[in-house]
Amino acid sequence: xxxxxxxxxxxxxxxxxxxxxxxxxxxxxxxxxxxxxxxxxxxxxxxxxxxxxxxxxxxxxxxxxxxxxxxxxxxxxxxxxxxxxxxxxxxxxxxxxxxxxxxxxxxxxxxxxxxxxxxxxxxxxxxxxxxxxxxxxxxxxxxxxxxxxxxxxxxxxxxxxxxxxxxxxxxxx
Numbered sequence: 138x139x140x141x142x143x144x145x146x147x148x149x150x151x152x153x154x155x156x157x158x159x160x161x162x163x164x165x166x167x168x169x170x171x172x173x174x175x176x177x178x179x180x181x182x183x184x185x186x187x188x189x190x191x192x193x194x195x196x197x198x199x200x201x202x203x204x205x206x207x208x209x210x211x212x213x214x215x216x217x218x219x220x221x222x223x224x225x226x227x228x229x230x231x232x233x234x235x236x237x238x239x240x241x242x243x244x245x246x247x248x249x250x251x252x253x254x255x256x257x258x259x260x261x262x263x264x265x266x267x268x269x270x271x272x273x274x275x276x277x278x279x280x281x282x283x284x285x286x287x288x289x290x291x292x293x294x295x296x297x298x299x300x301x302x303x304x305x306x307x308x309x310x
Contacts (some may be wrong), residue, residue: 149203161192190269197277203284229285232281243268252261
């Protein structure tokens, strides 16, 4: 059940990240072509910056789901499996707490931006573009929790321990 949920979440994030990458590419290429032709798309720079920020937030959630974000797995994997688990949980607690604060602050920013719009496209509310802060942070938390379940499985911990070759003075299994 959890694996099916994780795969669906991963598919949704991958699809959204691909759409964002494609959209950013199309807008940047269009902006270059129009500038070369002597016309300027005044909105292209602002929208491409927004899309790049969105790509960063949603891409980081995808990286978290794959456990490919910045971390110190080598340090954690040096511990024996029974000592590794508390440090894994502590580290995840810090990460989840940080992103929980980001959700909260992002919602506060969202409230402050009521009525503001983009400079070049005055019909696009700034709240829409900045909604990526709380939404992206929340998705990161979900991704961490979904990947943590797999990371905490005893089988997974012992596999990592065996791959690292155990500790000095211990028999390899």
